[in-house]
Each structure stands twice: as structure tokens, then as C-alpha cells.
Amino acid sequence: MEWLRVSELEDWRLPPDTLHLWLVDRREWETEEARFWGILSDLERRRANRFLQKRDRRAFILGRGLLRLFLSHYLHHPPQTLTFTYSDQGKPALVSSPLQFNLSHSGEFALYGFTRQTPLGVDLEKIRPLPHLKLAQRFFQPQEYQALSRLPPRDQELAFFRIWTRKEAYLKATGEGIAALNTVQVSVTPEHPPSLLRLDAQSTDTSAWVLGDLPPLSGYVGAFALMESLAYWTFTLSPTKKIWGGG
Secondary structure: OEEEEOOOOOOOOOOOOEEEEEEEEHHHHHHHHHHHHOOOOHHHHHHHHOOOOHHHHHHHHHHHHHHHHHHHHHHOOOHHHOOEEEOOOOOEEEOOOOOEEEEEEEOOEEEEEEEOOOOEEEEEEEOOOOOHHHHHHHHOOHHHHHHHHHOOHHHHHHHHHHHHHHHHHHHHHHOOOHHHHHHOEEOOOOOOOOOEEEOOOOOOOOOOOEEEEOOOEOOEEEEEEEOOOOOEEEEEEOOOHHHHOOO
């Protein structure tokens, strides 16, 4: 497995053996809010209008608008015609395509992941001051908390966010959500590659899953989870507005 860095995709092909990851600086798209509003469904507009804070409403509109825009290029359909269905936990999926996707946002950035048909999850977190040891004791497996607390204090914050994003990426791939955060165990220390060690209290068979970290990002940590190993992973930073079509 290897990373393929690309600046822009020319033909938007998504081979079965490839994961595409897009990291988007949402500030570069704020001027497109009205255009994104125009391609949202009635359900998405109602959800957007439930947000009390303007920044939260804008974040939702930009996030779902960009998702529709990406999917429209992969599927060669107008973005406003795409239809979603939702799991009991609220995870969206396309009604008429096996294409898989997931998204996450934190701070000023959003992360999108796409595969042809392999279930996936992604998570992005801005590194910020938190009572990380208290949170780890509450939400992590005892082994994860112990390993984290043994690290030098200067390394604990970054390690905390690496554990969190790896766990949440897996739980988003399965659709379980963060309510199951303390049932999953992942690798912790820097000398161990990102990996799942336990899926729940009964299962240690993690062979069907692959975990990966994003390339280094200043001030951010990100991870992805896949139900199978793919040959290639591409990572693209902030696509230009050309994906609107000539913009």
C-alpha cells in the first residue's frame, strides 16, 4: 500500500483498489454558500435551519454542499439530483450507487473519503487543549489509558488525538458512532503503526480492518478506517474551485 499525492484529479476515476482523501479549507469556499444552498435537498435545508449559530449553519451547508459536489464528479450526475438514505445511527449512504464515502470536520478544515465500494470512516481533529487524561480515563480502554499516561507529558496531547481519531474513524465506518468509543482498542505508542487491537469485549479478530493516519498536518490529526486493504491511497489538499466546472 502506498500514498499517491495528486494536486487535482483530471478524470475523477475511482478504481476499486483506491481510497481518495480530500482535505478542504472551508474558508476558501465560504463565498459559495448560496450556491451550495441551491443544491441541497429539502431535508438538508431543514437540518441547516435548525442550527442556532450562523457559523454552525454555514459549516453544515458547506460540508454537505462539498459532499454533493465531490459525489457528482465521481458519479457524473448533477449534485442536486443525488439521493441519500440514512442508517438508524444517522450515517448517510447513496440510494442508487455502491460508492462509499465519509466526512469529518474540525476547526477550519473538512476531510472527505471515497472508495468504490469498500466501507470506510474518516475522522479529523484540531489539536487543542483538553483534559486529555481525564477524557482518556472515561472514554478509552484501560490499556489505552495506561499506555497514554506512561508517555512523556509533552507527547500525551498528540497521542490522545491520534487514539481518538483512529477509534472514531473505525466507529464511523461501522456506523456505530462514538457511543461505542470505549469498546474499541487501538495502538497508542509512536513505535507501533496505526492498528485495531480489539473490536469489542468479545472480539480480537481485527483482520478485516485497516487503520491509517493522515500525512502530517500542522495543528491537526486525522485517521481513516477501511474494511479491507486497498493498494493505493491518495491525499489531496484543498481542491480548487475548478471542480465547480470552470470556476
